[in-house]
Amino acid sequence: MISANLSAIFYLVSGVLFILALRGLSSPETSRQGNFFGILGMIIAVTVTFLSVGNFSTGLIYVLLFILIGGSIGAFIAYKIPMTAMPELVAGFHSLVGLAAVFVAISAFLNPEAFNLGSQGNIKLGSLIEMSIGAAVGAITFSGSIIAFLKLQGIMSGSPITFRGQHPLNAVILISILVLIYYLCSTQSSNLFWILLAVSFLIGFLLIIPIGGADMPVVISMLNSYSGWAAAGIGFTLENTALIITGALVGSSGAILSYIMCKGMNRSFFNVILGGFGATNETSATKKEQRPVKSGNADDAAFLMKNASSVIIVPGYGMAVAQAQHALREMVDTLKKNDIKVSYAIHPVAGRMPGHMNVLLAEANVPYDEVFELEEINNDFANADVAFVIGANDVTNPVAKTDPQSPIYGMPVLDVEKCKSVLFVKRSLSPGYAGIDNDLFYKENTLMLFADAKKMTEDITKNL
Amino acid sequence: MISANLSAIFYLVSGVLFILALRGLSSPETSRQGNFFGILGMIIAVTVTFLSVGNFSTGLIYVLLFILIGGSIGAFIAYKIPMTAMPELVAGFHSLVGLAAVFVAISAFLNPEAFNLGSQGNIKLGSLIEMSIGAAVGAITFSGSIIAFLKLQGIMSGSPITFRGQHPLNAVILISILVLIYYLCSTQSSNLFWILLAVSFLIGFLLIIPIGGADMPVVISMLNSYSGWAAAGIGFTLENTALIITGALVGSSGAILSYIMCKGMNRSFFNVILGGFGATNETSATKKEQRPVKSGNADDAAFLMKNASSVIIVPGYGMAVAQAQHALREMVDTLKKNDIKVSYAIHPVAGRMPGHMNVLLAEANVPYDEVFELEEINNDFANADVAFVIGANDVTNPVAKTDPQSPIYGMPVLDVEKCKSVLFVKRSLSPGYAGIDNDLFYKENTLMLFADAKKMTEDITKNL
């Protein structure tokens, strides 16, 4: 058993290592080293905990056993999961963090002596407050993430589930949670503790069902942030520096990512959270007029690109759906062999989660120095010959620049229309995530390539 | 008298306010608010200290009196000082922080009871270590800053003072400081304490004299960093969060600024600190051949600029010496009236301290959105008609790009030679800070304007 001082120092070290883990992500070169620091920090935290409890009874074997079981499941999932399923994976993992926080809070509540928090029915007030907040936030994170996971997996319909009086109901439940925490802390009653947990699970569920499937990424980041604050709350209870630091890091990270997404979509955070988005817009999507479009086939596309000197690829959510990233990479290789300059333009909210397109392109071995952010490349469209828009839609929609009535007005978009010609690979004229029509489809210099993204890309490569 | 807990919270608040003060400097718009936060943080820290000591004897009156005296002197200096004297001012102020740290350490050593550090001759070991480190670093900061101040003011010659065995002597003294601290902590002898202070003053002096006057900015930042670590050391002694946070902030700030400067000059930190720079290079400066130069007068310069459509101004140390910023601004106003596009290009180490040129231009009311950093503007020289280089030299020297032998090889420089014509305002052909000749003076498209920068600029304005 090591002293409290020594373990405090080691927890500090592991907190600092977690900071370095995130810091590593500031560039792809340092990112692997960063991940290594994260792993090291975790090993230190776990080892120190063993040493500071110092009770090497048979319990230890079970602890190791459960780590092994969990670890194998985790490792198995990590190796099997396809890159396109990242959003679901993250949601699923979040639910586990939430549940783990709940379980730790339950253990601490049932056996406060083990955690130095007083005795049962007589837990230190401060600890009880922190504990119940941690448990409630953890429970919300759990049930919310489960819904997000089901919606993203397609097991549950992505359309928002709304009913009358929804928001007042939620408000009442949220207030009742605060009241429960208050009474729990004054009575130390374990019944109230269980009720608190049940109600928290319920509200997590109710809060997320009205939010449309496509808004799930914002929800996931928000839940990520919650799970961070829950961890920090438990960290205060356990008086553990590593948990406090990590909780604050994760809390900020989730908050910043949801902020970035909301800004990228030009919507307010409350607009997302109050839900209903995606339902209301279906009307506007159906009332679209029948305007003439120019559509072409793989041959036309190949011809246009062969004669171009520079091509900019604009991938979007459809590329992820069709898993077209490898086919795309092959097409680009062929283009490059013909001395055509190719670059990729990534919109901050292309796809369904931050950095979604980057991961997929990286998976297909696209070097990251050919991939550019919106601000870096937006001026180059004017000088490029062909914009190859593959499965993207909203992120190119010029209505964001022109129509103040449009729901995406003010969102920055990629200026693909400035290219000499624009190729759109998608299966139909149907709108994207935001549910609004795209004027570009009907433009002079646009050629629609109606097909599955992967199939079309492969066909083009054959024709090049 | 307020409780230790409450004052700890307030010290935390004031530490956070200091963070926000520096954060405000991330853009000119938020900077004034930041400075306000800083002032607020200081007021909170001072007030809380009064309340937590709670001894409102006659001592209080004297404390206020001395704050008033010091404050008036400080305010007077702040209002009178010309902007061109900033480097000296900062050096002077640093010396005061260092001395204040020394005095606080002395008080704590003489009267440890007042600080809760044990009793005289029987000071807690940890506190004594922190205290003696704080005192030594403070003393070094003091005497070092004094030398820096004298060199910058010109009261002391700027040329490096070197003698044989200098580095070994310094090394011996530094080691003896460590030995002194060790014995001081084991014997608690006050004689050793005084000797430690004396030796620290001495080494501060000896460390700085071999460094050339022009290297003083790096030295100042380094001393800034030291003063931060000294403050943090005292903060540990006094168990004061505000001091610890501030010390760390100031320590990082100074270290980063010296790093930026060294990188901007493409020299290693050790190369600067070991000194002698500026002495060794005088030989290379004298051996320059007599090559023909084209020199002109104000009339020629005015003619060239009148016929230009875009002019880029490159200010340097000479502008500061000549106090030419206001005259320059007037010239630019006249140019702009003639529909000539004018921008300013600021090299990271132009002048003698980081941001030196920016402050001077701001003083002359140049809007900061006309002022560009090296990376932002370096590509524009190729499209500009005239580069007006006023008192700058090294920062334009193309030898940094071409000659691996040159002491400034690898330092990024402004590509003024890509302009159609280059005007150099300086008094002679003599080299700048780095002591090396500038090939640009002898180029086809260069016109030298030999005069004091202010006078020449005024003459040009008259001729426009």
Added chain:
Amino acid sequence: MEIDPLIFRLSIFILSIFVGYYVVWSVTPSLHTPLMSVTNAISSVIIVGAIIAGLSGNSENVFNTSSIFGFVAIALAAINIFGGFLVTQRMLAMYKKKKKGK
């Protein structure tokens, strides 16, 4: 004159939020997906609480209600830790620079 450790923890928490703010904003947008998975992994450091709970039984009685919750929490957190770090590793391994030879 002793300061309550809670205040120190609060200081640590607040400073960590600052660090988190800066460190996350400095993450390059193309690595936002790995950021999500790695924060997932590190937030599972909550496993330290689960281990304390799991080890709270004594030699005769390893399983009590509290320690059972602890063991389940250990397994859940371990899924996340291994899953999170490994999937991040897998993603990061894919980010490559253009090969010089080409």
Added chain:
Amino acid sequence: MEIDPLIFRLSIFILSIFVGYYVVWSVTPSLHTPLMSVTNAISSVIIVGAIIAGLSGNSENVFNTSSIFGFVAIALAAINIFGGFLVTQRMLAMYKKKKKGK
């Protein structure tokens, strides 16, 4: 099981270094001179130590060797505080955007 406050202070110190690192790198280069003067001002928060020293005397005997050093330190730090903040203020007041009217 009490943790030594020194360790908390160490944590605060280390986290503050991280914050300092990020906050200073995010300072725009054109404000580096004000940065130098404002760090100067805030590092004079060492005045809190000087005040404690200055107030250490009792009513009959305000001046003892220790408190005299305290008073001088107060004056020195005050020069810096007022001088540093005011000169920063003065500099910052000069940074202006192009007037819209022009």
